[in-house]
Amino acid sequence: MKISDFFNAEFAAHHAVARAAEAELQGAFTALLAACVTSIRAGGKIMLFGNGGSAADAQHLATELTIRYKRNRSPIAAIALTTDTSAITACGNDLGFDFIFDRQIEALGRAGDIAIAISTSGKSPNIVSALKRAKAMRIVTAGLSGKGGGDMVGLTDHLLIVPSDTTARIQEMHILLGHMLCGALEIELGLSTPD
Numbered sequence: 001m002k003i004s005d006f007f008n009a010e011f012a013a014h015h016a017v018a019r020a021a022e023a024e025l026q027g028a029f030t031a032l033l034a035a036c037v038t039s040i041r042a043g044g045k046i047m048l049f050g051n052g053g054s055a056a057d058a059q060h061l062a063t064e065l066t067i068r069y070k071r072n073r074s075p076i077a078a079i080a081l082t083t084d085t086s087a088i089t090a091c092g093n094d095l096g097f098d099f100i101f102d103r104q105i106e107a108l109g110r111a112g113d114i115a116i117a118i119s120t121s122g123k124s125p126n127i128v129s130a131l132k133r134a135k136a137m138r139i140v141t142a143g144l145s146g147k148g149g150g151d152m153v154g155l156t157d158h159l160l161i162v163p164s165d166t167t168a169r170i171q172e173m174h175i176l177l178g179h180m181l182c183g184a185l186e187i188e189l190g191l192s193t194p195d
Contacts, residue, residue: 017162017169018176025160025177032158033181035140037188039114045077047109047139049101049130050118053171055082057118057144061178069182073191079108081130101130111138118178119143120170122150122161131155144177146170 036046046065048058058080065078081104082088091100105115115134117127122145132155134141143152146162147170153159162173186192 013166013169014172017164017166017173020163021173021177024163028158028160029177029180032142032160033184033188035142035158036114036181036185039112039140040076040185040189042112044110044113045079046114046116047079047081047105048116048118049081049104049127051124051126054118054120054144054174055080057171057174057178058082058116060175061182064179064182065185069179069186069192070195071186071192073186076185076189076191081105081108098125098129101126102133105130105133105137105139109134109137109139112140114140114142117141117143117145117152117156118174119150119152120146120167120174122147122152127152128155144174146173 039046048062049055050058059082062078062080065076067075081101087104088100091103095103109115115130117131119127122143128151131141131143131152135155140158141156142158143156144160145152147165149159149161160177162170164170164173187194
């Protein structure tokens with residue numbers, strides 16, 4: 001295959017998934033946004049977590065919320081549960097890798113907070129365990145997933161399932177949806193105005 005054909009095929013696949021996500025996810029996105037606004041206005045926080053590339057997305061989005069997205073403004077309470085290497089390695093060593101997010105939610109989460117799991121498959125045991133813990137604590141559970149949602153279906157109050165089975169395309173939509181959530185939160189909380 002020529003590189004030009006590869007280039008064009010990748011963009012075509014991206015556009016197709018983006019159009020499908022746009023057609024299917026507006027209602028779920030709007031509901032998640034409303035839940036986040038309610039939580040933040042009540043003094044809650046958003047906790048984000050995932051594995052691998054999704055861990056990077058969790059960190060990226062938490063930073064957009066706590067520091068800034070488009071404009072300088074007051075911070076929005078958010079934390080990525082993927083950044084504390086001491087907590088992650090201690091939990092992995094002492095309790096098991098399946099509990100690295102579960103344990104942090106137990107320590108840091110409060111009823112009314114939002115726990116957003118990011119997983120392309122929705123099947124990671126540590127994601128499932130964390131969502132179960134959050135639900136038991138009356139924390140609002142949410143997820144960004146793909147491939148039909150996996151085990152996150154039924155464990156989340158708000159689930160945005162990207163209509164794709166391709167990991168790269170799912171991840172591309174996750175960061176787009178995450179950026180949209182950051183921008184919409186700024187607007188809904190009165191911290192910014194639409195461009």
